[in-house]
Amino acid sequence: MNPWDAITPSEELEWHPCYDFVNPAFRCARLTVPLDYDCPRIPSRPSPKVHIAVTLLPAKNPAANRSPMLLNPGGPGGSGSMFALLVAPALQKILDPDQPIIGFDPRGIGFTTPVADCWATPPPCDGCPEDTAKGLVHRLAWTSTNAGFGFVNSSSIAFKYLEAGHRAVNDLCRGKDSQLEGQSIFAHASTAHVAQDMISIVDAWDRWVNKTQDAATLAVNPTQKKLIYWGFSYGTYLGATFASMFPDRVGRLILDGVVDAEHYVTPVWKESLVDTDKVLGEFFRLCVEAGPKCALYRAGDTQEDLGNRYHAILDRLSADPPITFTHPTSFFPVIVRASFIRALVFTVLYKPSSFPSLAILLDYIYQEKYEELAILFQDPQLLCLAPGNSLAGVVTDAQRAIMCSDKTKPVNLTLEEFRSEFDGTASISQFADIWVSLMLQCNGWDIYSPKHSVPKVPWTIPPNKTKGQQQAKIKTAFPILFLSNTYDPVTPLVAAVKMATKFQDAGLIEQVSSGHCTLASISWCTALAIKYYVLFGQVPPPPVVDGDDYLGGKWQRCWGNGGPWNEFDVAGIDGDDEEKRATVEMMEAFKKVRETLDSVPRFGVGALPGFEGVEEALRNFATAHAAV
Structure with missing residues (x-):
C-alpha cells in the first residue's frame, strides 16, 4: 500500500509512521502550501494548493533541538523523499545521531501532488481521477518510437524529428495546462517556487517543535528559522537560488557538484561539458594503472592505446551491417547501437565506481561476445508485471x-x-550530441504563471559593464560550503569556483577525483570537512581568484581515498583502533550515500526519449558481473 494515500494533507507538519520495513523511526507528512505565493489568500475563495511529500528520520534525542537537514538529490526531477528514505540513516552516522534528516519531493515530482504529468488521460467525469496508467502506456510508446532517431547527429533527419518531438510534447503539456485554466503545476514549478516551499518547511518545523516539545528541556538551537541543506547537482542551483532570495535564512548550505547558474538559465548550457572528456580520459588512465584488473586492458597498453580501442569499438558498432543478436532468454532480436553504448558511457562518467563494469562491457564488444550484453536489454513485457501505477509519478515531466x-x-x-x-x-566535448538532445526539450515551452518573473539574482541581471565595478557579493546569514571534483562530467570545477565568488565568505573544497558530485568518490578529508561545517560551523577559506581566471586561484583541496579498482584503505588513517573503527563506519556510510545517489534519476541521459532505461540497464549489468 502507498503510505501517502492514507495521509491527509495539512498546513502543519503532522507526522505519520511510514516505511517501517526500511526503518521504524521514519515519519511522513504532506505539507500544504499555496500553488502561487503571490496570490492573496481570500478566506471566502478556495485557492489552489500543493501538497508536499516530506520524509523525516528524527534525531535520536529530539531534545538536542537541531534544525533538520533538507536534501535534494538533483535532476531536476529527483525524489527527495525517497532519497532520504535510502540515505538518511547513513547520513546520521556521518554527521550525528541527533541530526534530523528531511527529504521532500519538490513541486511536480514523486509523491507531491499535483504531479507534473502531461500524459495522464483527463478524467472522464467531474471528481474522477486522471488515468495515469493509460498515460504511462502512451508515454512509453512515444519514447520507444523516438528512440529510433538516436541523438541529434545520428542521421540527416534525427535533429529535425527530435526537435519536432519535443515541441509536440510541449504542445501536449500546454493543452493540459489550458484544461486547468492556468492553475496547473506546470506554471508554478520553477526553482524560485521550490525555494519558497523550503521556507514553508522550515517554518512548519519550528511550529511543530514549539507545539510538541517542552521548551524547558530543549537545547538552544542557533539555526532556528534557518535552512540546513545539502543539494547535489541541480540541487545546487536550488540552494543558490534560495540563498539569493532569502540570504537571512541561510543556516548551513552544502552545494555539491555545482551548477553554473548563469549558464543553466541559457537555452543550451553547453559550458557544462568542459570537463566531460577529461573524465573519460580518467577512465583510460585508471584502467592502465589497474592493469590486468581492468578487463579492457592489454599488456603494454598506454592511455592512448585504450582510447584508440574505445573509439574502434564505437566505429564497429556504427559500421554496416549493424551488430545484432537474438536475446538468449527472451527470444527477441537486439540491435547493439553505438548511440546506446555511448549513452551508457556518458552515464558511467557520473560514477567512476562503475568503471570496472564499463571495462567489462566494452571488452565483451571488443571480443564480439555480444550475447553477454543481453542483460542490458530487458523484455518490454516485464512492464506488464509492474503492480498498478508503480511507474506513474516516477516517470513524469517534472524535469x-x-x-x-x-x-x-x-x-x-x-x-x-x-x-x-x-x-x-x-x-x-564529444558528447555534445547527447547534451543537445537533452536541451531540446525546452524548445517551445511557454507555460508560465501570470506574474512569471525570474528572481533578481546575480545570474539573471546583466553584468555591470562600468570599468572597475563588480556586482556586490551576496551576504548570507552563514557562509555557504561549495564542493566539487577536479573533473566532473556536467558540473565542472570552474562552475563551483565561479559560484563561490558570488557569495560573501563562501568556502570551497576541490576533491581531487572525478565523477559527478564529491560522493562519486570516497574522501576522508571531505567527509570530515562536511561534518565540521554542519556541526561546528567550520568553513573552509573562500577561493582566491584573479578576475575571471577562476581556475588560476587558490582554495582548499581534499584527496580521494581509493578508486574504482581499489577500495578505501583505512591503513593510511592515523589513530588508535577505536578511531579507525569509527573511520571505517563513517566511510561505509559515505559509500552507502554514494551508491544511493547513483541510483536516483538525475539530470543526464535518462531524460532522453527512449533512454530512460539506460541507468537501469547499467545497474543490471554491474550487478550481474560484480564477481568478474
Whole structure:
C-alpha cells in the first residue's frame, strides 16, 4: 500500500509512521502550501494548493533541538523523499545521531501532488481521477518510437524529428495546462517556487517543535528559522537560488557538484561539458594503472592505446551491417547501437565506481561476445508485471517543467539556431550530441504563471559593464560550503569556483577525483570537512581568484581515498583502533550515500526519449558481473 494515500494533507507538519520495513523511526507528512505565493489568500475563495511529500528520520534525542537537514538529490526531477528514505540513516552516522534528516519531493515530482504529468488521460467525469496508467502506456510508446532517431547527429533527419518531438510534447503539456485554466503545476514549478516551499518547511518545523516539545528541556538551537541543506547537482542551483532570495535564512548550505547558474538559465548550457572528456580520459588512465584488473586492458597498453580501442569499438558498432543478436532468454532480436553504448558511457562518467563494469562491457564488444550484453536489454513485457501505477509519478515531466520554467526567457530557437548551438557544443566535448538532445526539450515551452518573473539574482541581471565595478557579493546569514571534483562530467570545477565568488565568505573544497558530485568518490578529508561545517560551523577559506581566471586561484583541496579498482584503505588513517573503527563506519556510510545517489534519476541521459532505461540497464549489468 502507498503510505501517502492514507495521509491527509495539512498546513502543519503532522507526522505519520511510514516505511517501517526500511526503518521504524521514519515519519511522513504532506505539507500544504499555496500553488502561487503571490496570490492573496481570500478566506471566502478556495485557492489552489500543493501538497508536499516530506520524509523525516528524527534525531535520536529530539531534545538536542537541531534544525533538520533538507536534501535534494538533483535532476531536476529527483525524489527527495525517497532519497532520504535510502540515505538518511547513513547520513546520521556521518554527521550525528541527533541530526534530523528531511527529504521532500519538490513541486511536480514523486509523491507531491499535483504531479507534473502531461500524459495522464483527463478524467472522464467531474471528481474522477486522471488515468495515469493509460498515460504511462502512451508515454512509453512515444519514447520507444523516438528512440529510433538516436541523438541529434545520428542521421540527416534525427535533429529535425527530435526537435519536432519535443515541441509536440510541449504542445501536449500546454493543452493540459489550458484544461486547468492556468492553475496547473506546470506554471508554478520553477526553482524560485521550490525555494519558497523550503521556507514553508522550515517554518512548519519550528511550529511543530514549539507545539510538541517542552521548551524547558530543549537545547538552544542557533539555526532556528534557518535552512540546513545539502543539494547535489541541480540541487545546487536550488540552494543558490534560495540563498539569493532569502540570504537571512541561510543556516548551513552544502552545494555539491555545482551548477553554473548563469549558464543553466541559457537555452543550451553547453559550458557544462568542459570537463566531460577529461573524465573519460580518467577512465583510460585508471584502467592502465589497474592493469590486468581492468578487463579492457592489454599488456603494454598506454592511455592512448585504450582510447584508440574505445573509439574502434564505437566505429564497429556504427559500421554496416549493424551488430545484432537474438536475446538468449527472451527470444527477441537486439540491435547493439553505438548511440546506446555511448549513452551508457556518458552515464558511467557520473560514477567512476562503475568503471570496472564499463571495462567489462566494452571488452565483451571488443571480443564480439555480444550475447553477454543481453542483460542490458530487458523484455518490454516485464512492464506488464509492474503492480498498478508503480511507474506513474516516477516517470513524469517534472524535469521539463522545472528546467524550462527556470530559463530567463522562453526558448524558441529555429532548427538552424539549434544546429549552431550543437556545433559550438561539439567543439567542447564529444558528447555534445547527447547534451543537445537533452536541451531540446525546452524548445517551445511557454507555460508560465501570470506574474512569471525570474528572481533578481546575480545570474539573471546583466553584468555591470562600468570599468572597475563588480556586482556586490551576496551576504548570507552563514557562509555557504561549495564542493566539487577536479573533473566532473556536467558540473565542472570552474562552475563551483565561479559560484563561490558570488557569495560573501563562501568556502570551497576541490576533491581531487572525478565523477559527478564529491560522493562519486570516497574522501576522508571531505567527509570530515562536511561534518565540521554542519556541526561546528567550520568553513573552509573562500577561493582566491584573479578576475575571471577562476581556475588560476587558490582554495582548499581534499584527496580521494581509493578508486574504482581499489577500495578505501583505512591503513593510511592515523589513530588508535577505536578511531579507525569509527573511520571505517563513517566511510561505509559515505559509500552507502554514494551508491544511493547513483541510483536516483538525475539530470543526464535518462531524460532522453527512449533512454530512460539506460541507468537501469547499467545497474543490471554491474550487478550481474560484480564477481568478474
